[in-house]
Structure formats: C-alpha cells, structure tokens
Amino acid sequence: GAVVSQHPSRVICKSGTSVKIECRSLDFQATTMFWYRQFPKQSLMLMATSNEGSKATYEQGVEKDKFLINHASLTLSTLTVTSAHPEDSSFYICSARPPGLDRDTEAFFGQGTRLTVV
Amino acid sequence: QKEVEQNSGPLSVPEGAIASLNCTYSDRGSQSFFWYRQYSGKSPELIMFIYSNGDKEDGRFTAQLNKASQYVSLLIRDSQPSDSATYLCAVPAASGGSYIPTFGRGTSLIVHP
Numbered sequence: 001g002a003v004v005s006q007h008p009s010r011v012i013c014k015s016g017t018s019v020k021i022e023c024r025s026l027d028f029q030a031t032t033m034f035w036y037r038q039f040p041k042q043s044l045m046l047m048a049t050s051n052e053g054s055k056a057t058y059e060q061g062v063e064k065d066k067f068l069i070n071h072a073s074l075t076l077s078t079l080t081v082t083s084a085h086p087e088d089s090s091f092y093i094c095s096a097r098p099p100g101l102d103r104d105t106e107a108f109f110g111q112g113t114r115l116t117v118v
Numbered sequence: 119q120k121e122v123e124q125n126s127g128p129l130s131v132p133e134g135a136i137a138s139l140n141c142t143y144s145d146r147g148s149q150s151f152f153w154y155r156q157y158s159g160k161s162p163e164l165i166m167f168i169y170s171n172g173d174k175e176d177g178r179f180t181a182q183l184n185k186a187s188q189y190v191s192l193l194i195r196d197s198q199p200s201d202s203a204t205y206l207c208a209v210p211a212a213s214g215g216s217y218i219p220t221f222g223r224g225t226s227l228i229v230h231p
Contacts, residue, residue, distance in 0.1 A: 006161075034219065043223035044162070044206070049216075093161045095219070106152055107219055112161040 002028050004096045006110025013084055013117055021079045021113045023094030029074035030096035034107060035067075038091045050077045084117045091115075122209050124222035131229055137194040139225050141207030144188070151183060151190045152208040156224065162206055166192060197229040 003026040013019050023033055033050040048058045048069050056069035068080040077096075081088055091114055095107040121144045131137045143151075150169050154162035168174045168181040168190065180193040190209075194201055204224040210217035 032216065044221045046218065046221075049218060091159075106164050106167060109161040109163065114159075 002026075002096075002098055002108045004030075004094065004108045004110040006094050006113055008113060009111055010114045011116070013115070015085055015117055016083055018080055018082045019084055019115060021081075021092055021094070021115075023077045023079070023096065023110050025075045025096040025098075025108075028096075028098040030077075031074065031099060032097045033071060033077040034095045034097075035069060035077075035079050036093045036095070038093060038112075044093065047079075081115065084115070086117045089115055089117045122207055122220050122222040124205075124207055124225050126223055126225060128226040128228050131197050131227070133197060133199060133229055133231050135197050135229075137197045137201065137227055137229065139192040139194075139205050139207075139227065140189060141191065141209075141222055142189045143207075143209045145209065145211055146185075146188060147212070148185075148188075148209045150210055151181070152219070153179075153181060153190075153192045154206040154208060154221075156204045156206060158203075194227075197227075199229050199231055202227055202229050 005024045007022045031052050035047045036044045037047050038044050046059050047062045048056045050056045050069050050071040052071045052074050058064045071077040091112050093112040094110045097107040123142045153166040155165050156162040166181045168183045174181045178195045182191045204226050206224045207222040208219045211220040
C-alpha cells in the first residue's frame with residue numbers, strides 16, 4: 001500500500017510553545033489529507049480536512065486559530081499546535097488519500113505523533 | 119448526522135476461536151466500507167474493504183456486508199493473541215462534494231491463550 005510518513009513520532013514541549021507536525025505522502029500525490037486526534041482509549045476524532053492549495057475545513061469545535069493546517073503541496077500537509085497547553089496532549093494522526101473516487105478510495109495513515117505538553 | 123456504530127467491547131475470545139466484530143451505519147447511501155486494525159499506541163492499518171453485498175474473504179479475515187440491514191461485520195478465524203487490538207469500522211460519508219472517512223469508536227478485541 002501507499003506510504004504516509006508523519007514526523008515527529010513523539011514530542012514533548014513546554015506549555016505556551018508551538019509544535020509543528022508534518023505529514024508526507026511518499027509515493028503518491030494527496031489532494032486531500034485528514035488530521036485526527038485520539039485521546040487514550042477513545043475513538044479517532046476528525047479535526048480537519050486539508051485540501052491542497054485551499055483552506056482547511058475544520059470540524060465543529062476545533063479551533064482553527066489554535067490548530068493551523070497548511071497543505072502547500074500535493075505531498076505535504078502540516079499541523080501546528082499553537083500555544084500548546086497540557087490538555088492538548090494527545091495522539092495526532094494524519095491520513096492521506098490517493099487520487100481516485102473518494103468514496104471507494106482508502107486513506108493511508110501516518111505513524112502518528114504523541115504530543116505531551118508539560 | 120451520519121453515524122457509524124460499534125460496540126466498544128472488550129470482546130474476549132480464546133485462541134483459535136472465531137471473533138465476530140459488528141458495525142452498523144446510518145447512511146443508507148453508503149457504498150464502501152473499510153475495516154482497520156489499531157494496536158495500542160499505533161496508528162490504524164487497513165485490513166479489509168468491501169463494496170458489494172455478501173462475503174469477502176482474505177486469509178483468516180472475512181468481511182460481511184448487508185446493505186439492506188445496514189451492517190458490516192468482520193470475522194477473524196483461528197484467532198491469535200497477536201490479533202488483540204482495536205478494530206475500527208470506517209464508512210465514507212458524503213460531505214461538501216467529497217467523501218470523508220467516518221470512523222466508529224472501535225471494538226477492542228482480546229484473544230487469550
């Protein structure tokens with residue numbers, strides 16, 4: 001299957017600082033990427049849908065000014081958690097979908113980023 | 119709101135048994151269905167997808183789809199301890215001209231020796 005690389009896999013930062021997470025599709029061009037957050041023992045929560053060259057679409061309740069998403073190229077999307085606080089500590093996962101019929105095309109996941117804000 | 123429902127479990131089965139995982143969905147127009155496996159602390163990985171009514175088999179895994187009843191299930195034969203994980207059902211939901219993967223909460227499976 002297609003490869004999606006997410007970096008870093010683990011990050012610890014101080015409260016009030018910003019953290020950038022990168023998601024790259026290595027062997028396909030991804031016009032759409034998704035960003036999820038997952039708290040321990042809970043389901044994946046879609047945060048936003050990122051479309052190359054346009055603004056991200058955020059899910060209800062997700063602060064777009066706090067979680068900045070940039071999808072500047074067909075192979076790279078970034079999520080920046082600004083002014084991070086301990087409650088932002090979570091597992092952040094990106095996924096990317098190859099070109100094709102959206103309905104029938106699976107999305108491939110990155111390895112995830114474990115963010116801990118201290 | 120389009121929903122995907124799964125029993126969170128845990129579902130506990132002995133090694134060698136058949137594990138049966140179920141998922142129901144609310145959007146009658148859904149056409150494709152995906153099963154992902156997620157180990158603790160890891161991201162999900164695709165194990166099966168199914169588009170047509172009936173059964174689809176891949177090794178020890180069988181996906182079953184019943185569109186009339188709006189459920190999709192995953193059977194794991196000869197369950198192994200290494201199958202212990204959370205299994206996520208995903209159904210693409212139409213949104214703004216595109217399709218957004220919508221995930222169930224996942225079912226935790228424990229296979230005990």
